[in-house]
Amino acid sequence: CSVEKMNVLLPLLVVGSACLTASSSSCPYPPGRWCSSMESAVQCGVLKQCLESDLFRSRRAADPVQVSLYYESLCPGCRYFLTMELFPTWLLLHDYMSVTLVPFGNAQEKPDGQKFTFECQHGEQECLGNMMETCLLNMTDMAFPIIYCMESSADVTGSLESCIKLKAPELSTDKVMSCVKGDLGNQLMHQNALKTKALNPPHNYVPWVTINGVHTEDLQTKAMNSLFTLVCDMYKQDPKPPECGGPSQRHHRSYCHTQ
Numbered sequence: 430c431s432v433e434k435m436n437v438l439l440p441l442l443v444v445g446s447a448c449l450t451a452s453s454s455s456c457p458y459p460p461g462r463w464c465s466s467m468e469s470a471v472q473c474g475v476l477k478q479c480l481e482s483d484l485f486r487s488r489r490a491a492d493p494v495q496v497s498l499y500y501e502s503l504c505p506g507c508r509y510f511l512t513m514e515l516f517p518t519w520l521l522l523h524d525y526m527s528v529t530l531v532p533f534g535n536a537q538e539k540p541d542g543q544k545f546t547f548e549c550q551h552g553e554q555e556c557l558g559n560m561m562e563t564c565l566l567n568m569t570d571m572a573f574p575i576i577y578c579m580e581s582s583a584d585v586t587g588s589l590e591s592c593i594k595l596k597a598p599e600l601s602t603d604k605v606m607s608c609v610k611g612d613l614g615n616q617l618m619h620q621n622a623l624k625t626k627a628l629n630p631p632h633n634y635v636p637w638v639t640i641n642g643v644h645t646e647d648l649q650t651k652a653m654n655s656l657f658t659l660v661c662d663m664y665k666q667d668p669k670p671p672e673c674g675g676p677s678q679r680h681h682r683s684y685c686h687t688q
């Protein structure tokens with residue numbers, strides 16, 4: 430295994446160190462997908478690692494901490510929080526938290542016949558980015574890794590296709606774009622507008638975070654400073670999960686030995 434292929438930011442760290450290069454021709458999935466089915470796990474030679482991670486997952490004792498992010502695609506603070514706090518925390522703690530993304534933020538909507546028109550704080554490109562991300566969230570369970578990829582690239586909307594190829598190659602960019610341009614995207618964005626308008630207290634900036642449906646300035650500040658610490662603190666399990674510094678039980682190493 431070459432070291433540069435071992436991306437530390439894998440959705441499943443447990444399979445991150447599996448040696449795949451030798452048999453990669455029979456594995457058509459990106460690492461984030463290896464454990465998504467028995468078939469992909471076998472094809473990619475990581476069945477053992479996937480089973481161990483499932484075993485581990487079933488030890489979850491408490492309810493997951495629900496983290497919701499109300500944001501807009503081109504707001505610098507939103508991009509920073511999503512890429513530097515939310516996604517890395519989710520990679521480490523996805524067994525103990527759920528993430529809900531609501532792209533809309535400070536946008537405005539106006540009814541226009543049966544549909545709605547949207548105006549975004551950072552212009553047309555932001556509305557396009559919000560719509561792409563909204564459609565992804567409706568169309569694939571790899572939406573969060575794809576959105577992370579887009580938000581961490583220099584050109585958020587321009588990277589849609591390459592991020593899909595990287596994270597979910599079986600997803601058709603054309604299908605996503607027909608959602609973006611069509612009635613489905615319009616309806617889904619209207620739902621996001623309603624969810625954003627329903628916030629209590631109402632948001633007066635973005636990124637706006639709720640934890641288990643609650644927003645306070647204290648929770649917001651803690652989430653901005655270290656979401657990882659906040660989720661570990663709020664996850665009611667004793668002892669704490671090993672990822673949070675509890676007793677370590679994980680046998681997740683799958684080394685590639687010298688021959």
Ligand SMILES: *[C@@H]1O[C@H](CO)[C@@H](O)[C@H](O)[C@H]1NC(C)=O
Binds near residue numbers: 566567568616617
């Ligand atoms: C996608 O959107 C449609 C239409 O609103 C909805 O019925 C469906 O449940 C959504 N699917 C997901 C996975 O969110």
